[in-house]
Amino acid sequence: xTALTRALRLTFHGGGLSYRALFNWTTPxxxxxxxxxxxxxxxxxxxxxxxxxxxxxxxxxxxxxAVLATxxxxxxxxxxxxxxxxxxxxxxxxxxxxxxxxxIWGGRVLPYILNGFVVMVFMMGAGSLALGLPLPASALLGxxxxxxxxxxxxxxxxxxxxxxxxxxxxxxxxxxxxxxxxILFSGANLPPAAMPHWMSxxxxxxxxxxxxxxxxxxxxGGSTAGIWPSLGGEAAVALGWAAVAYGLLRFFxxxxxxxxxxxxx
Amino acid sequence: xxxxxxxRGPYRFWRLMAVGLRTHVLHLSRSGVELVMAxxxxxxxxxxxxxxxxxxxxxxxxxQAAVGAGLMGVxxxxxxxxxGAIQEQRWMGTLETLVSAPTRFSLVLMPITFATSLxxxxxxxxxVVWGVVVFDVPFAPASPWLLAPAMLVCVVALxxxxxxxxxxxxxxxxxxxxANALDYPVWMFSGVLVSTASLPQWTxxxxxxxxxxxxxxxxxxxxxxxxxxxxSLVALGLGAGYVGLALIALVWVERRxxxxxxxTLT
Amino acid sequence: xxxxxxxxAVDLARSYRTRTGWLKPQRKTIDAVRGVSLAVGRGELFxxxxxxxxxxxTTIKMLNTLLLPTAGSARILGYDVxxxxxxxxxxxxxxxGGDRGLYERLSALDNLRYFAELYGVxxxxxxxRIHQLLEQVGLTGREKERVEGYSRGMRQKLxxxxxxxxxxxxxxxxxxxIGVDPAAARELxxxxxxxxxxxxxxxxxxxxxxxxxxxxxxxxxxxxxxxRAEGTxxxxxxxxxxxxxxxxxxxxxxxxxxxxxxxxxGGIERATVETKGTIxxxxxxxxxxxxxxxxxxxxxxxxxxxxxxTREPTLEDAYLSIVSDAATAGSEx
Numbered sequence: 001x002t003a004l005t006r007a008l009r010l011t012f013h014g015g016g017l018s019y020r021a022l023f024n025w026t027t028p029x030x031x032x033x034x035x036x037x038x039x040x041x042x043x044x045x046x047x048x049x050x051x052x053x054x055x056x057x058x059x060x061x062x063x064x065x066a067v068l069a070t071x072x073x074x075x076x077x078x079x080x081x082x083x084x085x086x087x088x089x090x091x092x093x094x095x096x097x098x099x100x101x102x103x104i105w106g107g108r109v110l111p112y113i114l115n116g117f118v119v120m121v122f123m124m125g126a127g128s129l130a131l132g133l134p135l136p137a138s139a140l141l142g143x144x145x146x147x148x149x150x151x152x153x154x155x156x157x158x159x160x161x162x163x164x165x166x167x168x169x170x171x172x173x174x175x176x177x178x179x180x181x182x183i184l185f186s187g188a189n190l191p192p193a194a195m196p197h198w199m200s201x202x203x204x205x206x207x208x209x210x211x212x213x214x215x216x217x218x219x220x221g222g223s224t225a226g227i228w229p230s231l232g233g234e235a236a237v238a239l240g241w242a243a244v245a246y247g248l249l250r251f252f253x254x255x256x257x258x259x260x261x262x263x264x265x
Numbered sequence: 266x267x268x269x270x271x272x273r274g275p276y277r278f279w280r281l282m283a284v285g286l287r288t289h290v291l292h293l294s295r296s297g298v299e300l301v302m303a304x305x306x307x308x309x310x311x312x313x314x315x316x317x318x319x320x321x322x323x324x325x326x327x328x329q330a331a332v333g334a335g336l337m338g339v340x341x342x343x344x345x346x347x348x349g350a351i352q353e354q355r356w357m358g359t360l361e362t363l364v365s366a367p368t369r370f371s372l373v374l375m376p377i378t379f380a381t382s383l384x385x386x387x388x389x390x391x392x393v394v395w396g397v398v399v400f401d402v403p404f405a406p407a408s409p410w411l412l413a414p415a416m417l418v419c420v421v422a423l424x425x426x427x428x429x430x431x432x433x434x435x436x437x438x439x440x441x442x443x444a445n446a447l448d449y450p451v452w453m454f455s456g457v458l459v460s461t462a463s464l465p466q467w468t469x470x471x472x473x474x475x476x477x478x479x480x481x482x483x484x485x486x487x488x489x490x491x492x493x494x495x496x497s498l499v500a501l502g503l504g505a506g507y508v509g510l511a512l513i514a515l516v517w518v519e520r521r522x523x524x525x526x527x528x529t530l531t
Numbered sequence: 532x533x534x535x536x537x538x539x540a541v542d543l544a545r546s547y548r549t550r551t552g553w554l555k556p557q558r559k560t561i562d563a564v565r566g567v568s569l570a571v572g573r574g575e576l577f578x579x580x581x582x583x584x585x586x587x588x589t590t591i592k593m594l595n596t597l598l599l600p601t602a603g604s605a606r607i608l609g610y611d612v613x614x615x616x617x618x619x620x621x622x623x624x625x626x627x628g629g630d631r632g633l634y635e636r637l638s639a640l641d642n643l644r645y646f647a648e649l650y651g652v653x654x655x656x657x658x659x660r661i662h663q664l665l666e667q668v669g670l671t672g673r674e675k676e677r678v679e680g681y682s683r684g685m686r687q688k689l690x691x692x693x694x695x696x697x698x699x700x701x702x703x704x705x706x707x708x709i710g711v712d713p714a715a716a717r718e719l720x721x722x723x724x725x726x727x728x729x730x731x732x733x734x735x736x737x738x739x740x741x742x743x744x745x746x747x748x749x750x751x752x753x754x755x756x757x758x759r760a761e762g763t764x765x766x767x768x769x770x771x772x773x774x775x776x777x778x779x780x781x782x783x784x785x786x787x788x789x790x791x792x793x794x795x796x797g798g799i800e801r802a803t804v805e806t807k808g809t810i811x812x813x814x815x816x817x818x819x820x821x822x823x824x825x826x827x828x829x830x831x832x833x834x835x836x837x838x839x840x841t842r843e844p845t846l847e848d849a850y851l852s853i854v855s856d857a858a859t860a861g862s863e864x
Binding site for chain 2: 027029030031032034037041042043044048049051052053055124125170172176180181183184189190191193194195196199242243
C-alpha cells in the first residue's frame with residue numbers, strides 16, 4: 001500500500017468504524033427520534049412562535065432551524081467521537097497509535113458531516129412540505145454547498161468540544177450547553193435587526209451563523225456565487241475550530257503523558 | 266396503599282415520599298447535566314424569549330416571556346428527568362436494586378418523578394430572576410399571592426404526569442429517543458411560551474389532555490392576569506388521572522420488565 | 532408457611548428472545564438456563580460455580596424475583612418467586628459485584644438511608660442499623676463521602692451493607708469478590724462466614740475456587756444452563772480423586788505434539804500445560820492403576836524434565852473436569 005492509500009484508509013475506513021463504534025445514536029429509534037423528529041418539531045415550534053409574536057415569516061424559521069438541525073449529530077457526535085473513548089476505556093489504546101493524529105481525529109469528523117448533511121436535507125424537504133413552502137430547483141446547488149460547509153464547521157466545533165473530554169469527566173454538560181447556545185447565537189431564531197450587537201458578534205465566531213445568513217440570502221433571490229462571501233466566513237470558522245480541536249487534542253495528549261493522568265480524571 | 270405489613274401505612278407512605286424526594290433531589294442537583302438542563306438552558310431560552318417578545322408585538326409582556334421559558338425548563342426537567350432518571354438508574358445498576366426492594370414499584374417511582382419536577386422549579390425561579398436582574402423586566406405579577414401556589418400546582422401536576430412517563434420508560438430501552446423528541450411538541454401544544462390560539466383546530470384535544478397546558482395557563486394567568494384557580498384544578502385533576510393510569514400500568518409494566526429482562530443493559 | 536428449605540428450585544428455565552439487525556431482523560431464542568433444580572436448606576451456604584455465561588446470574592435473578600422463569604418454579608422460604616414477589620423481596624438481600632448499583636453522587640450514608648426506607652426498615656431502627664452495618668463492613672468514618680470517590684473494595688462493602696439493611700433471611704451474593712484486592716476479599720469471606728454463623732442462608736456465585744472451597748457447605752457446578760454436579764466440596768473433589776494428579780516440571784518448550792502423545796497414553800484422562808516463569812508445568816490426571824511415572828515421562832520423550840510431584844486434587848481440578856466434561860457432552864449432543 002502506498003502512503004497515500006494508507007492515509008486515505010485510516011481517514012475514511014477508520015473514521016467510519018469509529019462512527020459505528022462511538023456514536024450511540026445510530027439505532028433507528030434514536031436516529032429517528034433525536035436526529036429527525038426532534039429538530040423537525042423545533043422548526044414547527046419556532047415557526048409557531050414567530051407567527052404568534054409576528055417576528056418573522058415561516059421561511060425565516062425553516063431555513064434557520066433546518067441548518068441548526070445539523071448541530072444535533074455534529075456537536076453531540078463530535079463530542080462522542082472522543083468522550084466515548086473515555087467511557088469505554090479505549091482512549092489509551094487509541095493514543096498508543098503511531099499514526100498521524102490529524103488523520104485519526106480528522107477522519108472521525110467525516111461521518112458526522114455526512115450525517116449532518118442528511119439531517120439538513122431531511123429538515124429542508126419535510127419542513128418545506130409541511131409548511132407549504134416552495135423549494136426552487138435553482139436553489140439546490142447553493143443549498144448543497146451551504147449544507148456541506150455548515151456540517152463541516154459544526155462537526156469540527158463538536159470535535160473541539162470533544163477534545164475537552166480528554167480532561168473533563170461530565171462532558172455532556174458541555175454538549176448540552178453548546179447545543180442550547182447555538183439556538184440563541186446562530187441567529188436561526190432571531191432576525192438580525194432584533195439581535196443585540198454582542199450576540200451577533202459572539203455568533204460570528206460560532207458555527208452555523210454565516211451558513212444561515214448565506215442560505216437566507218440564497219432564498220432571498222441571491223445568486224449561488226453571491227453567497228460565497230458568507231460561506232467563506234463559515235469555512236473560516238470551520239478552519240478555526242479545526243485548529244482549536246487539533247491543538248487541544250495534541251496538548252491534552254502531551255499533558256496526560258506528562259502527568260500520567262489519562263484515565264483518572 | 267401500605268407497602269409494609271404495619272398498621273402505620275400512611276405514616277410510612279409519607280416518610281418514604283420524603284426520604285425518596287430528598288435522595289433524588291440531592292442526586293439530581295449534583296449532576297452537571299441536570300443543572301444545565303434545569304438552569305442553564307432555561308436561561309438561554311429566557312434570553313431568546315425576551316428578545317423575541319421585544320422584537321414582536323409584545324414588549325410589555327416580558328415577565329410572561331421569562332415565566333414561559335421557565336415553564337419550558339420545568340417540562341424539560343420532568344421529561345428528561347423521568348426518562349433520564351430511569352435510563353441513568355439502568356446504567357448505574359440501581360434500577361435492579363429498586364425493583365428488588367420489597368416496596369411497591371409505583372411508590373418507588375413517585376418520589377423520583379416529583380424530585381425531577383422539583384428540580385424543574387429551579388428553572389422557573391432562575392428565569393424570573395434572570396429576567397428581572399439582567400433585562401430589567403418589572404416583577405409585577407397580576408396576582409402576586411397566587412403565583413407561588415400556581416407554580417406549586419405546576420410542579421405537582423407535572424410530577425404526577427412524570428410517573429406515567431417513567432412507567433413507560435422502564436419498559437423502553439430507548440427511553441432517551443422518545444424523551445428527546447417530546448420537548449418541542451409539548452412546549453408548542455401546551456402553549457407554555459406563546460398561546461396555542463393560532464394552532465390548527467385538530468391540535469386542541471392534544472392541548473386539553475396535557476396537564477402542562479393547564480399548569481402553564483394557571484402560572485401565566487397569575488403572572489399576566491386571568492383566572493388561576495380553574496386551570497390549577499384541571500391540571501391537578503388531569504395529573505391525578507395520570508397517576509391512576511400509571512398505577513394500573515405499573516403492575517403490568519413491572520411484570521413485563523421482569524419477563525422481558527429490560528431492567529439492565531447487560 | 533413453614534418449610535425447611537430456604538431456596539427451592541424445580542426445573543427452573545429461562546430463555547431470551549433476541550432480535551438483531553433492524554432491516555432484516557433475525558430472531559433467536561437463547562436458552563440461558565435450561566432446567567435447574569436446587570434445594571438449599573436454611574442456614575446453608577450454597578455455592579453456584581460455572582464458567583462465564585453458564586447461567587449463574589440468570590438463575591440468581593429468577594430466584595430474587597428480577598426475572599420471571601419461562602418454565603419451572605422456585606420458592607424462597609416457601610414463597611413463590613413469580614407470584615409472590617413482595618413476600619420474597621421482604622426476606623431476601625441481593626448483592627452483586629462490579630462498580631454499579633449505587634448512587635454515585637450521594638454519600639454512603641444517604642445511599643443507605645434511602646434503601647433502608649425502601650426495604651421497610653422501621654424508622655426508629657434505621658440509623659442505629661446503618662451505623663452498625665457501616666461498622667461491620669468497615670466504612671465508619673468514610674460514610675459522609677460521595678460514593679464516586681470510593682475504591683472498588685469500598686463500593687463492594689457498601690453494597691453488602693445495603694443488602695443487609697433489612698436483615699434478610701436469604702442473601703444472594705453474585706460474584707461479590709470480582710476485582711476486590713486480596714485483603715478485602717479475605718474480609719469479605721470473614722463477613723460471609725459470620726453471616727452464615729448467624730443463621731443467614733447465602734447463595735454465592737464466584738470464580739474463585741479457593742473462596743468457594745473455604746466457604747461453601749455445598750456447591751453446584753452449572754454449565755450451559757444446567758447443573759452438572761452437586762455436592763460438598765469434598766464430594767466434588769472425590770469425583771477426581773479417583774485420578775492421580777501428577778505435576779511434571781519441563782525445562783523445554785512443550786508442544787501440542789507432546790500433549791497429544793500424553794493424552795493417547797493409556798490411563799491418562801487429562802493433560803494440561805501451564806507456564807510458570809522459565810519452566811512449563813504439565814498437569815496430568817491419570818487413573819492410578821494404569822499410568823505410571825515412567826509412561827508419562829516416556830510420552831514426554833526428549834524433553835528435559837525436572838521435579839515430578841503427586842498432589843491431592845483441588846476444587847479447581849474438580850471444577851475444570853466437570854466443566855470440560857460438560858463441554859464435551861455439549862459438543863457431542
